[in-house]
Amino acid sequence: MKDKTLVFGASLNPDRYSNLAINRLVANNKKVVAYGLRGGTVAGVTIETELVNFNDIDTVALYMNPLRQKPFYNDILSLNPKRVIFNPGTENPEFYSLLQEKNIHFEASCTLVLLSTNQY
Numbered sequence: 001m002k003d004k005t006l007v008f009g010a011s012l013n014p015d016r017y018s019n020l021a022i023n024r025l026v027a028n029n030k031k032v033v034a035y036g037l038r039g040g041t042v043a044g045v046t047i048e049t050e051l052v053n054f055n056d057i058d059t060v061a062l063y064m065n066p067l068r069q070k071p072f073y074n075d076i077l078s079l080n081p082k083r084v085i086f087n088p089g090t091e092n093p094e095f096y097s098l099l100q101e102k103n104i105h106f107e108a109s110c111t112l113v114l115l116s117t118n119q120y
Contacts, residue, residue, distance in 0.1 A: 003031065006057045008076065009064030009090075010034035010047045017087060018063035021111045028115055033057075051075050060084045061111045066092040077102055085109050 005025055010018045018034075019042055025032045026043040033054055036047040051072075057079045062069065069076075069092055076084065077098060083105040086092060091108045099106045114120040 003058040004056050005030055005032050005059045005061055006054055006079070006081070007032060007034040007036075007045075007061050007063065008072070009062060009068070010036035010042065010045075011063070012036075012038055012040040012042060012047065016063070017112065018061075021061055021063070021087075021115075024112060024115050028120070030120070054079060057081045058083070062086050062090040065089060066095070069095055073098055077104070080104070083107065085111055085114070087111055 007018055007022050010022060013019055022032055022034060022042045022045050026045065032045045034045050034047040035051060037049065038047070039049040040047050058081060060076055060079065060081045062084060073095060081104060084099055086106060086108045087110055096106055
């Protein structure tokens, strides 16, 4: 499994979409790492509360509103992911521009839908 997804804005709350995404990514045999405000474990994935040295990130699945994203722009850009998925509620034209400058693909989409339709 070379393609690794970073769930950015992960939550321990099973009702949150980031939590559902971690569970579905794991169920689909995807390599997953996670960053969130509160640490813990979801589906065997440790949610880091500090930006550890995430490496070999293929996809960043954002689950953080645009105002909360801003302090993390450089951190996400430094990962040099192949793509960033802006899940519903995370759409951010300002960040789109920064990603375009670095030639990083982005899409306003839903990780859960992409997985369920085999488009992930």
